[in-house]
Amino acid sequence: MASDKEPTVIKKYANRRLYHTGTSSYVTLEDLAGLVRNGEDFVVYDAKSGEDITRSVLAQIIFDEESKDGQNLLPIAFLRQLIRFYGDSMQALVPRYLEFSMDHLTKEQNQFREQMAKAFSGGAFGGGAMDALQAQTRANMAMFTEAFRMFNPFTAAAAGKAQEDASAASPAKGDDLGDLKRELSEMRDRLDKLARTK
Numbered sequence: 001m002a003s004d005k006e007p008t009v010i011k012k013y014a015n016r017r018l019y020h021t022g023t024s025s026y027v028t029l030e031d032l033a034g035l036v037r038n039g040e041d042f043v044v045y046d047a048k049s050g051e052d053i054t055r056s057v058l059a060q061i062i063f064d065e066e067s068k069d070g071q072n073l074l075p076i077a078f079l080r081q082l083i084r085f086y087g088d089s090m091q092a093l094v095p096r097y098l099e100f101s102m103d104h105l106t107k108e109q110n111q112f113r114e115q116m117a118k119a120f121s122g123g124a125f126g127g128g129a130m131d132a133l134q135a136q137t138r139a140n141m142a143m144f145t146e147a148f149r150m151f152n153p154f155t156a157a158a159a160g161k162a163q164e165d166a167s168a169a170s171p172a173k174g175d176d177l178g179d180l181k182r183e184l185s186e187m188r189d190r191l192d193k194l195a196r197t198k
Contacts, residue, residue: 007041012053018044033061 009021010032020027035042036058044057065071085094105112115135 005041007043008035010042010044010057011047012044012057013047018057019047029057029061029064032057033065036061 010027011019011021013019018027018029018032019025020031032042032044042054043052044054045051046053062074066074082094085091
C-alpha cells in the first residue's frame with residue numbers, strides 16, 4: 001500500500017530489542033509482522049551505527065513465519081532457485097521481477113479468492129478445484145513471461161521457449177499434476193481430521 005505518510009522508525013538495540021519510536025515502546029518481530037499486514041510502512045535502523053537493517057528484519061519475520069506449522073508460503077524449489085540467482089548474471093533482474101509478480105498477485109488476489117471459494121465450495125476437492133488451480137497457473141505463467149519480456153526482451157524469448165518446452169514435455173507436466181493432486185489429498189485428510197475433532 002502506497003502512502004504519503006512517513007514510515008515509522010524502529011530502532012534495533014545491541015540487546016536485539018526493537019524500539020517503536022512512534023509509540024515509544026518495545027515491540028517484537030510479531031508486532032512488526034502485524035504492522036506489515038495492516039499496511040503500515042516502517043524502517044528499521046541499527047541504534048548504534050544508524051545502518052538501515054529493514055531488509056534483514058523483514059527476512060527474519062519471513063523466516064519466523066515459515067518456521068510455524070502450516071505457514072509455509074515459499075516452496076523448497078523456489079528457495080533453491082532463489083539461492084542459485086545470487087551471484088548470477090540474472091541477479092539484478094530478480095528483485096524487479098519479484099516485485100512485479102507480487103504486485104500483480106496483490107491486485108488479482110480478490111478475484112483469485114472468489115475463484116477458489118467457488119472451486120472449494122461444499123468442502124469437495126474435485127475437478128472444479130483442479131480447473132481453478134490450473135487456470136490460475138496458466139495465468140501466472142503468462143504474467144511471468146510478460147514480466148520477463150518487459151524487463152529483458154532477450155530473456156523473454158528464452159522464457160517463452162522454456163514454457164513451450166515445458167508444455168511439450170508431458171511426463172514433467174504429469175509429475176506436477178500428480179504432486180498437486182497429492183498435496184490436495186493431504187489437505188483433504190487434514191481437514192477431515194480437523195472436522196472429526198470438533
